[in-house]
Amino acid sequence: MANPVDPALTSSVSASQPPAPEMQPAVQQPPQGASASKPAKQQPPKQPAKGKDGAAAAPAASGDGAALTPAELKKKAKAEKAARRARERAERDTTGGGAPGGPGGQHAASAKKGASGPGGAGGKDSAAAAQQKGQKQQPRRGSAQATPQVGAAELKKKQEEKNVSVFGHLYGQQRRTTIAGAGKEVHPAVLALGLQMRDYVVCGSSARCVATLLAFKRVIEAYTTPLGTSLARHLTTHLSHQITYLSTCRPLSISQGNAIRALKLAISSIDPSVPEATAKSSLCDFIDSFIREKITVADQVIAGSAAQKIQDGDVIVTFAGSSIVKQTLLTAHKQGKQFRVSIIDSRPLFEGKNLARTLANAGLDVQYSLMNGISHAIKDATKVFLGAHAMTSNGRLYSRVGTALVAMSAKERAGGVEVPVIVCCETVKFTDRVALDSIVVNEIADADELVTIEPVQQLTGLPDPAAPAPAETKKGGKAAASAPVESSTASQSTASPLEDWKESANLQLLNIMYDVTPAEYVDMVVTEMGSLPPSAVPIVHRMSTNL
Amino acid sequence: MPSNSVALTPGLASFLKSLKTNPIDTSIDDLISLLKRRQIRHSRSCATATAYLMRSVISATRTSDANKLIERVQYVGRRVMAAQPREMVVGNIVRRVLGLIRDEAEDDREGDFTLSEAGSESQPQTPRALDDPSEVLSYRHDGSDRSSSRQPFTSVSATPISMFSLLSHPEPETSLPGTPASASPSGRLLGHSHNKDIRAEVLDGINEIIDELGQVDDQIAAYALEHIHSNEIILTHTSSTTVQKFLLKAAAKRKFTVIHAESYPNNHEATHATVSGQAPKDDDMLSTEAFQKPLIALGITVILIPDSAVFALMSRVNKVILGTHSVLANGGLVAAAGTRVIARAAKVHQTPVVVVSGVYKLSPVYPFDFDSLIEYGDVSKVIGYEDGDLVDQIDVQNPLYDYVPAELVDLYITNLGGHAPSYLYRIVSDHYRKEDIIV
Numbered sequence: 001m002a003n004p005v006d007p008a009l010t011s012s013v014s015a016s017q018p019p020a021p022e023m024q025p026a027v028q029q030p031p032q033g034a035s036a037s038k039p040a041k042q043q044p045p046k047q048p049a050k051g052k053d054g055a056a057a058a059p060a061a062s063g064d065g066a067a068l069t070p071a072e073l074k075k076k077a078k079a080e081k082a083a084r085r086a087r088e089r090a091e092r093d094t095t096g097g098g099a100p101g102g103p104g105g106q107h108a109a110s111a112k113k114g115a116s117g118p119g120g121a122g123g124k125d126s127a128a129a130a131q132q133k134g135q136k137q138q139p140r141r142g143s144a145q146a147t148p149q150v151g152a153a154e155l156k157k158k159q160e161e162k163n164v165s166v167f168g169h170l171y172g173q174q175r176r177t178t179i180a181g182a183g184k185e186v187h188p189a190v191l192a193l194g195l196q197m198r199d200y201v202v203c204g205s206s207a208r209c210v211a212t213l214l215a216f217k218r219v220i221e222a223y224t225t226p227l228g229t230s231l232a233r234h235l236t237t238h239l240s241h242q243i244t245y246l247s248t249c250r251p252l253s254i255s256q257g258n259a260i261r262a263l264k265l266a267i268s269s270i271d272p273s274v275p276e277a278t279a280k281s282s283l284c285d286f287i288d289s290f291i292r293e294k295i296t297v298a299d300q301v302i303a304g305s306a307a308q309k310i311q312d313g314d315v316i317v318t319f320a321g322s323s324i325v326k327q328t329l330l331t332a333h334k335q336g337k338q339f340r341v342s343i344i345d346s347r348p349l350f351e352g353k354n355l356a357r358t359l360a361n362a363g364l365d366v367q368y369s370l371m372n373g374i375s376h377a378i379k380d381a382t383k384v385f386l387g388a389h390a391m392t393s394n395g396r397l398y399s400r401v402g403t404a405l406v407a408m409s410a411k412e413r414a415g416g417v418e419v420p421v422i423v424c425c426e427t428v429k430f431t432d433r434v435a436l437d438s439i440v441v442n443e444i445a446d447a448d449e450l451v452t453i454e455p456v457q458q459l460t461g462l463p464d465p466a467a468p469a470p471a472e473t474k475k476g477g478k479a480a481a482s483a484p485v486e487s488s489t490a491s492q493s494t495a496s497p498l499e500d501w502k503e504s505a506n507l508q509l510l511n512i513m514y515d516v517t518p519a520e521y522v523d524m525v526v527t528e529m530g531s532l533p534p535s536a537v538p539i540v541h542r543m544s545t546n547l
Numbered sequence: 548m549p550s551n552s553v554a555l556t557p558g559l560a561s562f563l564k565s566l567k568t569n570p571i572d573t574s575i576d577d578l579i580s581l582l583k584r585r586q587i588r589h590s591r592s593c594a595t596a597t598a599y600l601m602r603s604v605i606s607a608t609r610t611s612d613a614n615k616l617i618e619r620v621q622y623v624g625r626r627v628m629a630a631q632p633r634e635m636v637v638g639n640i641v642r643r644v645l646g647l648i649r650d651e652a653e654d655d656r657e658g659d660f661t662l663s664e665a666g667s668e669s670q671p672q673t674p675r676a677l678d679d680p681s682e683v684l685s686y687r688h689d690g691s692d693r694s695s696s697r698q699p700f701t702s703v704s705a706t707p708i709s710m711f712s713l714l715s716h717p718e719p720e721t722s723l724p725g726t727p728a729s730a731s732p733s734g735r736l737l738g739h740s741h742n743k744d745i746r747a748e749v750l751d752g753i754n755e756i757i758d759e760l761g762q763v764d765d766q767i768a769a770y771a772l773e774h775i776h777s778n779e780i781i782l783t784h785t786s787s788t789t790v791q792k793f794l795l796k797a798a799a800k801r802k803f804t805v806i807h808a809e810s811y812p813n814n815h816e817a818t819h820a821t822v823s824g825q826a827p828k829d830d831d832m833l834s835t836e837a838f839q840k841p842l843i844a845l846g847i848t849v850i851l852i853p854d855s856a857v858f859a860l861m862s863r864v865n866k867v868i869l870g871t872h873s874v875l876a877n878g879g880l881v882a883a884a885g886t887r888v889i890a891r892a893a894k895v896h897q898t899p900v901v902v903v904s905g906v907y908k909l910s911p912v913y914p915f916d917f918d919s920l921i922e923y924g925d926v927s928k929v930i931g932y933e934d935g936d937l938v939d940q941i942d943v944q945n946p947l948y949d950y951v952p953a954e955l956v957d958l959y960i961t962n963l964g965g966h967a968p969s970y971l972y973r974i975v976s977d978h979y980r981k982e983d984i985i986v
Contacts, residue, residue, distance in 0.1 A: 164850050166860075166863055346853060346854065346855035347809075347811050347853045347854075347855070348853065353930070353934065353937065356937060356941050357937055357940075360937065360940035360941045361940070365942075366940070366941040366942065367941065367942040367943075367944060368929070368930065368937075368941050368942065368943045368944070369929065369943065369944040369945065369946070370811060370812055370854075370929050370945070371811070371853075371854040371855050371885060371888075372810065372811070372812070372813065372854065372883075372884035372885040372945070372946065372949075373884060373944050373945065373946050374885075374887075374888050375884075375887040375888060375949055376884075376921070376944060376946045376949075377944070400855075401853070401855045401856050401859055402854075402855030402856075402858075404858035404859065404892075405855065405857060405858045405888050405892060408858065408888070408891060408892060408895060409888055409891065412891050412894075412895065437859070437862040438858070438859030438860075438862075439859070439862070439863070442859070450809075450851065450853060496816070496819055497816070497819040497820040497822075497823045497825040498819045498822075498823055498851070500823075501823060501851075504823055504824065504843055505843060506842075506843035506844075506846060506847060506848050506849060507822060507823060507843045507849050507851070508848065508849065508850045508851070509850070509851050509852075510850050510851070510852045510856065510860075511852075511853070511856075512852075512856050512859055514859075515855075515856065515858055515859035516859070517858075
């Protein structure tokens with residue numbers, strides 16, 4: 001669920017700055033440079049190998065433009081060509097490939113609609129591509145691309161075999177792996193944020209929401225209305241490109257969707273006669289107040305009222321790492337309450353580790369176990385606190401996969417004594433969607449995340465051995481010698497029987513992100529508007545959207 | 548893997564190898580230390596090791612006196628069981644061996660009776676007519692004396708009456724009422740001088756147990772087609788060979804889908820290997836399993852999921868098939884950690900839960916203290932060494948087993964067939980003698 005959402009996050013959004021230190025542990029892989037090392041697997045199927053070459057070669061080529069041998073020049077030209085081609089193809093994929101499932105769908109659709117409107121320079125291109133999708137994707141450049149397309153079709157079929165059929169509707173497009181092919185109208189801050197979201201650096205519903213809004217603020221600040229259109233009409237289109245890009249990195253969260261909807265409403269309600277500078281500053285103010293009202297202050301209110309529910313001697317069970325639950329527990333601890341926290345965590349994200357570390361550093365008594373320890377952890381629990389990704393209109397809790405098991409264990413405990421389950425959730429996460437089970441709405445993450453047993457983390461802090469090694473081989477024999485050793489040990493430690501699961505027929509890996517907890521397992525939803533039963537979700541949602 | 552390395556890694560294989568050459572006391576100590584160090588740990592490995600050890604113990608005990616044999620087996624059994632009380636199969640095997648000895652001793656008595664006292668069959672009812680409870684209680688123990696002297700009480704043999712026989716019904720469970728043997732009060736001194744080959748009979752019985760351990764999975768798998776039908780979605784957990792064989796048997800005839808929860812962090816490597824069909828390298832389990840085809844090779848779609856996704860998928864699952872560590876007499880079971888939430892989630896979704904287990908895992912133990920059944924495992928599997936600072940600050944737990952109450956299980960399939968959980972106590976009493984419940 002959420003990594004910390006605090007004003008410090010602002011800094012992490014800009015393109016150049018590294019993510020804020022407390023987010024670092026969640027880094028699965030460094031966002032920019034390393035993306036060239038892993039993508040061999042993650043690459044969208046239509047651009048095998050070549051796209052990787054392009055991405056890796058492009059920065060290298062721009063770096064040493066001084067003295068190049070003819071062979072190197074030739075290579076460079078080739079790489080550039082490959083990169084260009086890959087970019088074009090990816091662009092066509094992203095705009096034409098349709099919307100990934102989940103909450104991103106509507107926005108991607110609206111993006112397309114916007115693109116076909118009074119298009120700016122960039123909009124035309126993608127609109128053309130979107131139209132092209134309607135027909136049967138024609139190779140744009142004739143014979144040169146005909147052969148890779150056949151391979152791509154085969155690959156795609158293979159890819160589909162790996163999809164779990166029940167979740168067929170959720171396999172949209174594969175997540176973007178590089179920023180190659182992103183439209184030129186996408187703002188650098190958004191480009192960076194997209195990668196951070198994809199790599200779970202910015203993870204958790206509210207964190208993503210805040211980060212998106214902050215990035216959009218920068219987009220708005222940098223925006224100038226083109227001639228012949230009004231801000232209210234064109235800015236929406238412009239934002240739609242950013243949103244489409246973000247949703248190709250990772251499907252948008254419910255809170256992101258709600259925030260974007262509110263922002264678009266604010267944009268469209270701007271009087272066309274207002275000067276651009278005023279309009280922009282009023283939009284920035286709107287974003288700031290939205291974040292403050294809906295998330296920052298809301299979190300404080302929720303933490304305050306949820307902390308009141310904690311009493312001395314309580315044993316609090318929580319699942320994974322929700323930022324709001326963390327805030328609640330810290331608040332209660334600051335109030336001097338004596339209680340114990342039992343954190344249950346799960347693969348592959350291990351979000352609870354960060355929570356455990358933070359709480360332990362704050363001096364709380366923390367117990368940590370994985371999914372296999374649920375029934376042991378719940379045995380002496382007195383309360384269960386859960387974070388939420390969203391609350392659906394039928395009162396169900398949509399949260400990190402595994403939450404339902406924890407809530408169920410609390411309600412179906414052997415002794416017959418039910419443990420109260422309390423959900424902390426801002427109203428911005430309420431949605432009018434309904435879900436009966438976890439298959440209706442969900443998000444499919446990359447199944448390869450399940451293959452490596454431990455999350456690939458750089459323990460040494462050395463640069464990724466795969467990326468810089470080729471450049472250094474000629475100069476220092478030592479560096480060349482050490483790099484392969486390191487990579488071989490790395491591959492050894494991650495070697496798992498599942499390594500080539502994509503080659504073995506009939507074997508599928510499923511890595512879903514969320515599950516839906518039945519409303520009867522939830523006793524109370526603590527929101528900034530008060531503590532409610534789950535059945536009150538649709539009413540509150542209507543109230544907060546029809547302001 | 549070269550053979551010398553097999554000998555070097557202590558485990559079931561090395562133990563069985565050394566059993567032939569080592570003196571018996573060394574072997575006992577060897578097994579105790581192997582169990583204590585968890586170098587033999589799966590239920591079946593423990594059972595096999597115990598059975599072989601018992602065979603050696605019996606063949607090394609130079610006595611034909613059943614009482615002495617029982618004492619010896621009890622002594623060894625207690626030590627081995629104390630080495631790893633949570634491996635309940637060890638106790639099960641010891642109890643079955645004890646039962647074998649007692650059965651053989653009684654058979655001898657019976658045979659003796661039919662040979663020497665065939666003519667006295669009209670008399671058997673007489674002592675039973677006495678309603679004196681002490682008479683009834685003691686008659687099996689001092690029966691031999693009565694058969695010779697017809698004295699109701701003898702001080703010599705009445706003294707060692709154990710506390711169990713106070714509670715137990717006087718008639719042995721195995722003998723049928725109405726037959727001369729059971730009706731007869733004329734028990735014989737266990738291991739009487741002319742019952743010389745009792746050891747050979749017991750050894751035969753132990754060999755049967757060993758055979759049973761080898762065949763049990765196949766016998767269970769024979770019921771697979773009754774329970775798995777076309778296009779079903781089966782959910783399972785851990786890399787249990789019993790479950791795999793069960794599914795494989797069904798896969799030969801039918802097409803279905805298997806969802807496999809990976810049981811991180813204690814069994815995920817084996818599960819991944821099972822799922823992808825790559826034999827685990829370091830396993831000391833029987834080598835034949837390494838040659839087994841994986842389900843995916845038979846065209847069965849296998850979906851591997853993390854444990855957390857069980858609830859999300861349960862609404863699509865038709866049946867949950869679980870392996871187990873041991874089964875208790877009340878129908879509950881002790882199985883790999885995580886099983887309980889899976890069974891609970893299945894119950895919530897009204898999905899039937901089927902537990903496949905050999906009868907040898909069935910323990911005559913009633914769990915009054917569930918916590919004592921749970922073993923806790925290596926914490927570094929939960930939080931690795933790279934997070935060492937965290938381990939200092941927080942309390943990390945890695946339970947290896949879960950107790951699953953009987954009401955979460957719908958059906959047990961053993962090598963004897965399918966049973967309701969409430970019926971298990973009956974199978975327990977068929978397999979273990981009451982006097983052996985506490986060894």
